[in-house]
Amino acid sequence: MSAPLIKVDDLSIAYASEEGPVQALRHATLEARAGEAIGIVGESGCGKSTLASALITLLARNARVTSGGVQFGGRDILSISEEEKRKLRGRHIAMIFQDPMTSFNPVLTIGEQLVDFQGQREGLSKAEKRQQAAAMLKRVGIADPGRCLDRYVAELSGGMRQRAAIAAALLMAPDVLVADEPTTALDVTMEAQIIHLLRELRRDYNGAIVIVTHHLGVVGELCDRVYVMYAGEVVEEGSTDDVYHRPRHPYTRALIACDPANLHEQTPLLPTIPGRLPDLVSPPSGCSFAARCPQASELCRSMAPPYVEVGPRHAARCHEALA
Amino acid sequence: MSALYEVNNVTLDLAGPAASGLQRLLPGNAPRLTILSGLSLTIGHGEMLGLVGESGSGKSTLARAMMGLIDITDGRLSFQNRTLESRADFIRVRQGAALMFQDAVASLSPRRKVGAQLVEPFQINGVPLPEGGKTAMTMLERVGLPPSLAQRYPHELSGGQARRVSVARALALQPKLVIADEPTAGLDVSVQAEILNLMTGLRRDMGLSFLIITHNLAVVRHVTDRVAVLYLGRMVEWGPTREVFARPRHPYTQSLVAAEPQADPRKRRADLALKGEIPSVLARPTGCEFHTRCPLARPRCAAEEPRPRMITPDHMVRCHFAEDTKTETQGGNHGTELEH
Numbered sequence: 001m002s003a004p005l006i007k008v009d010d011l012s013i014a015y016a017s018e019e020g021p022v023q024a025l026r027h028a029t030l031e032a033r034a035g036e037a038i039g040i041v042g043e044s045g046c047g048k049s050t051l052a053s054a055l056i057t058l059l060a061r062n063a064r065v066t067s068g069g070v071q072f073g074g075r076d077i078l079s080i081s082e083e084e085k086r087k088l089r090g091r092h093i094a095m096i097f098q099d100p101m102t103s104f105n106p107v108l109t110i111g112e113q114l115v116d117f118q119g120q121r122e123g124l125s126k127a128e129k130r131q132q133a134a135a136m137l138k139r140v141g142i143a144d145p146g147r148c149l150d151r152y153v154a155e156l157s158g159g160m161r162q163r164a165a166i167a168a169a170l171l172m173a174p175d176v177l178v179a180d181e182p183t184t185a186l187d188v189t190m191e192a193q194i195i196h197l198l199r200e201l202r203r204d205y206n207g208a209i210v211i212v213t214h215h216l217g218v219v220g221e222l223c224d225r226v227y228v229m230y231a232g233e234v235v236e237e238g239s240t241d242d243v244y245h246r247p248r249h250p251y252t253r254a255l256i257a258c259d260p261a262n263l264h265e266q267t268p269l270l271p272t273i274p275g276r277l278p279d280l281v282s283p284p285s286g287c288s289f290a291a292r293c294p295q296a297s298e299l300c301r302s303m304a305p306p307y308v309e310v311g312p313r314h315a316a317r318c319h320e321a322l323a
Numbered sequence: 324m325s326a327l328y329e330v331n332n333v334t335l336d337l338a339g340p341a342a343s344g345l346q347r348l349l350p351g352n353a354p355r356l357t358i359l360s361g362l363s364l365t366i367g368h369g370e371m372l373g374l375v376g377e378s379g380s381g382k383s384t385l386a387r388a389m390m391g392l393i394d395i396t397d398g399r400l401s402f403q404n405r406t407l408e409s410r411a412d413f414i415r416v417r418q419g420a421a422l423m424f425q426d427a428v429a430s431l432s433p434r435r436k437v438g439a440q441l442v443e444p445f446q447i448n449g450v451p452l453p454e455g456g457k458t459a460m461t462m463l464e465r466v467g468l469p470p471s472l473a474q475r476y477p478h479e480l481s482g483g484q485a486r487r488v489s490v491a492r493a494l495a496l497q498p499k500l501v502i503a504d505e506p507t508a509g510l511d512v513s514v515q516a517e518i519l520n521l522m523t524g525l526r527r528d529m530g531l532s533f534l535i536i537t538h539n540l541a542v543v544r545h546v547t548d549r550v551a552v553l554y555l556g557r558m559v560e561w562g563p564t565r566e567v568f569a570r571p572r573h574p575y576t577q578s579l580v581a582a583e584p585q586a587d588p589r590k591r592r593a594d595l596a597l598k599g600e601i602p603s604v605l606a607r608p609t610g611c612e613f614h615t616r617c618p619l620a621r622p623r624c625a626a627e628e629p630r631p632r633m634i635t636p637d638h639m640v641r642c643h644f645a646e647d648t649k650t651e652t653q654g655g656n657h658g659t660e661l662e663h
Contacts (some may be wrong), residue, residue, distance in 0.1 A: 043511035044482070158378065159600055183584075184509075187377045187538050189597045192582035196595045214511055217584030221591055240588040258516045260541035262586055266565060267545060268523050270516035 004031035005208045006055065006093070006176050010068030011078075013050050015060065022280045024050045026232045027067065029307075032176065032208035039219035039240065040212045042229035043255070045277050051229070052212045054078060055178050056095045057085040072176070091120050094174035098181040100165035104153040110137075110164050111149030117171050136167040141197055159190040166197065175207045182211065183218055195221045216259050220244060225313070228252045231278055231288040238314030248308075248316035250293045287319070295320060325404075326365040327532050328389065328420065328500055333398030335359040335381075335388055335556075356604045358384050359556040362398070366500060371526060371533045373543035373564060375579065376553035379601045382536045383425070385553075386502045389534075390422050403499070418448055420500040421493035425508065427485040431477040437463075437488055438473030444495035462491040466521060483514035490521060494529075502534045507542055519546050540583055544568050549637075552576045555601060555612040558631075562638030572640040574617045611643065619644060 008030040014021035025047040032038045040048045053059050054070055057077050069076035077088060089095075097103040105113055114133035115126060124132070130149065137145035140163040153161060162182065169177055182198070183191040199222060202209065211222055219226050219240060226243050228236040228251065236249040247253045251273075256262055258271045275292035278284050287305045290296040299319055308321040315321075336355040359381050366372050374382050387393045389400060391413025400407045402416050421444075424430035431440055438459040445452050452458040460470040466487040477485060486506065493501050506522065507515040523546055525531050535547060543550050543564065550567050552560040552575065560573040571577045581596035599616050602608055608615050614624035621644075629643045 043513060157600055188540060188579060188584075189377055189582045190600070191584060192592075192596060193598070195584060215584065216512075216586035220586040220588050221584045223588075244587055245589075255512065256586065259512045259586060260516070260519075260545045261583060263541075263545060268527075270519055270545060272516045272520065273513040 002033050002035075005034050005072070006210075007031040007071040008051065008054070008068070009071055011051070011054060011065070011070065012067040013047075013054060013059065014064050014066050016062040016064065017281070019281045021064070021066075023066075023283055024063075024232050024280060025054070026283065028229075028232075028234050029068075030227055030234065030237070032210055034175075034206055034208055035202075036225065037202060037209040037211065037223045039223035039226040040210065040229060041214065041216060041219050041226055041255075043214055043277075045231070045280075046229040047232040048212050048214075048229050049180065050232075052095075052178055052180050052210070055176065055210060056089060056093050058089070058095075087120070090117060090174070091172045092174055093176045093178065094169040094172065096162075096165050096169045096177070096179040096182050098184055100161040100185075101153060103165060104161070104168075106153055109150055109152055110156070114149070114164075114168060114171060117168055121172065133167070133171065136171055137164065140164070140167045140170075140201070141193075142167070158186055159193060162186060162190075162194055163197065166194075166201070170201065170205075173207075176210065177205075177207055178210045178212065180212045181214070184213070184215065191218075198222060216244075216256065217261060228255070231283065232280055233288060233317060235289065235318070236316040238311070242311060242314045246311075246314075248310045248314070248321045249289075249318050250295055250320075251289045252316075254292075287317075325368065326401075327368050327370075327403065328366045328534075329399075329401045330362055330364045330385070330389065331399040331401070333359055333362045333385075333388065333400065334396050335384060335393070336396040357556060357607060358604060359388070359395075362553075362556070362558055364551050364558065364561065366532050366534055368499070369526060369530045369532055370549070371523075371535060371547045373547035373550040374534060374536045374553060375538060375540060375543055375550060377538060377579075377601045379555070379604075380553040381556035382553055383504055384556075386422060386504055386534070386536055389416075389502060390420065391416060392422075418496050419498055420502060421496070421498040423489050423493045423501060423503040423506060425504040427482070427489045428477055428480070430489060431485065433477055435476075436473065437475050437477065437480070440477075441473065441488070441492055441495065444492060448496060450496065462495065463488075465494065466491045482510055483517060486510065486514075486518050487521065490518070490525075494525070497529075498531070500532045500534065502536070504536045505538075506535060507537070507539060515542070522546065540568075540579060552579070555604065555607065557612055557641065558639070559613065559641045560639065562635070566635070566638055572634055572638070572645050573613075573642050574619050575613050578616075578618070611641075619647075 008028055011025060011028045013025040014023050028051055040051060042048050065078050069078045111130060111133060115129045118129045134145040134149060137148050142148050142163055183194050223240050226240050227234050230251045236243060236252045247256060254273045260270055273292055278288050286301040286303055290300040305317050305319045307315050307317045309315045310321050335358045337358055376382055388395050407413060441459040441462050442452060454461050459473045463470050463472055468487050507518055522533060537543060547564045550564045551558055554575050560576045571580055578597035597616060602615060610626050611624045611629050614620040623643055629641050631639050631641045632645050634640050634645060
């Protein structure tokens, strides 16, 4: 098996706040190999967006790396200079943002922006760059790329915008493509089309794809492997099939259970996860899910659980993972 | 079950973009855009009705028309067996029915505390506060929020809390009907389940009726009794939720059901159920509106408008070939022969 293309190693990130540092990400470890699509899934506040911004070296100003780093191309890309990070972004690691309406500039045409994005590409004239942009728009399924290039983002429909955003991210043929909630803003039919497109693009894309989402359906449709996050920690990782069919962490089980798409019988009362996320200024010393876990014991509340390997490339952060 | 709210053959036209300035003053046929066309539906007492369709299908416009926030062109709306005609009628509707807006945070004023906004429905309608200074606290308790939240500003609320506040506000005047526009959009699955459970609980305890507007089919499947499917302002299918999901008869409903992403990787779909985008109301297709994207379309569909057909006494389908569409939904793609 190939070596990981990008690797997050024991990464912890804290945000400065009035109450003290918020430990948004704690000892997260993750890897993505070439040709692989991985999913990062979890609910609001689980740290998935922090992890995504670390992958593309776009951490907020008040964020501080307190342990570990992100290994890419043989170095820790969180500790290199701003100038070097800039060279990395777009060219080697690109991102598809959740809301293409705000990730494009509203006063420049799509064409102007897609030409600009190729700024780092040497030896191409502006006309050639425009041609490249048109070819990429065609590839993402925009029927009339020439016309699309001359349009402003507000003139495109939601689905077209997301296609244009995917084209923008793929323009420089990046090694790693990070997609943050790529279908959240879309209808179910448009969502299916974008999922279909991403799956099709995978066929001749040799990089790694990282999908960050709260939607298990998107992961199920697109990803080979999945990382489940809770309260700043990766609580389970494994192949999508293993995690969905043989979840070993109680949080993963609860998350799958409360998605109404997974309930086959109609029920008036949907399962929930009672309780709240722990305060990340002072995270619990034991398991961070213990307060909401139906199986929690005294051990869970007092001692942080180990990350237990439960199968090949399948692990869960739980005292009971092997039980 | 007698109807609480009845929408009868409602059509809603807007002036087309060409009809601006002086053109509006000219007599004759100003271009009109049909937003809703011949819509009929009823909401019974204590019923939960789902309204689904893609963006641009007219779901929110129907909700606004039902509350009198936008005028209908033709047809009849009636609430509690009284036809709604004048402004005064709609003021009565707004006391007996409440609208929960799509964006819960944006529907609250950023400058006023939650408590002050909770009692606004009473002030606007000149109703004395039922429990004086404690009204806001009682309202918060009813939706499962701590009373201390009354002192907060909307930006200090989480998405789920803001949604609960909008439920509390909708319930202020003890309405009979709550129209909820995308009540769970943007929420995490566990919070989404909490909001839906809150709504079903209120229905059980207070006998409330709900109209739930959403494009999340999983939500509709679990909480509603009946479901109406809208496409480009026209109802294409309408019937008991269980039956519509088990045996959708309109090709559009079938595609919607088939488009739902599956969390189970073993159920991944190889093909695309529905290609293209919903057409613009500026270029409404002739005949059946759905024929441009329909995998089963035949020449007749482009020429002739389908009439509503009752497949069973309470299941309506608007399709020429409703009898032939009995296939199960996980059919995959049959669109290839129609591409060109």
